[in-house]
Amino acid sequence: MTHTLNPTADLATDIDDVARLLTPDGERVSDPDLERWVADVDSAALRSLYRDMVLVRRIDTEGVALQRQGQLGLWAPCQGQEATQVGTARAFRADDFVFPSYREIGVNHVRGAKPADFVIAWRGEEHSTYNPYDINTATPQIIIGAQALHAVGYAMGIKIDGTDQVAAAYFGDGASSQGDVNEALVFASSFRVPVVFVCTNNQWAISEPVAVQAKFPIAGRAPGFGIPSMRVDGNDVLACLAAMRWALDNARHGNGPAFIEAVTYRMGPHTTSDDPTRYRDKEEVERWRRRDPIARVEALLRAEGAFDDAFAAEVAADADRLGAEVRAATLGATSREPIGVLDHVYAEPHSGLDEERTWFASYLDGFASTELSTDAEPATSEGAAR
Known part of the structure; x- marks a missing residue:
């Protein structure tokens, strides 16, 4: 199933040439290609999707604040992209394997990441982050687009094994220009x-x-590789869930790969080292703020009589608890001794590693000596004379 694309669409301005089920105002619209994939999503399921998106936004808010306070070295915000991440991730089975970029906070949340898993990598602590096999999700990839090749390699192994698992790779519009992504396709x-x-x-x-x-829709590239694609409203959590269910079903039935382009917006900076006010205007940001993925689900739930003050308070309390856990995980992190970088480098000890350890220990001792001389009380002229 390939969503019909307008070949002359200008991606800088045309953001409505997408498949969707939920308008920015929170109204349900009909799309036969999508609707059948989310026919089971009732008000309770919508409330669950809403809750996940709110929790993801809270993790993101805490991450930005912690970095600004000097507790994290860097943070890659995902505000505005919660529907893309939560909607697609909720379609996976537990045994599917996901290869995310550094911004997929919502994907990792849905996959079962713990509070510490979101922050330890950005703090530079031991092992950096979670064990991939605990949540069947690779550690976030920093090299732009490399995870696309990793996902394809994993999928080739799945095919050899003959199971109906599926692998998935997440990357941004910028990464679509990388050779790695095109080679993966x-x-x-x-x-x-x-x-x-x-x-x-x-x-x-x-x-x-x-x-x-990209002068034309990015999803339009995939058919050129022989891969079916769909371009969806990335701020519509229902459309994202439906698109991923379609893509996974396609793969599980032996039909090969599928491609989803989720059209959304990064509300914050690229990372906390970036100043987006230098390259985009306030009017553009405000236009996208009015397309907020969380607000539109709330509007739909209210229209269905499934959103009240009690539910709002419950979700807010859950978000507060998770935010506190993320903060506690950051502030409670213990950095290992620098010499520990040489632990577990090889399965068996050897003389070369011993030499490295001896040299590095001496190097570190040099810093300690410098600190001692700096902290010592300076001698007075009288003391010097004596």
């Missing part, structure tokens, strides 16, 4: 492997607008 198509590509088109690759990188 070639391999996935050639070997018809069970993998789903999710391109989160958040309009900006750091400071480069998507219209510079």
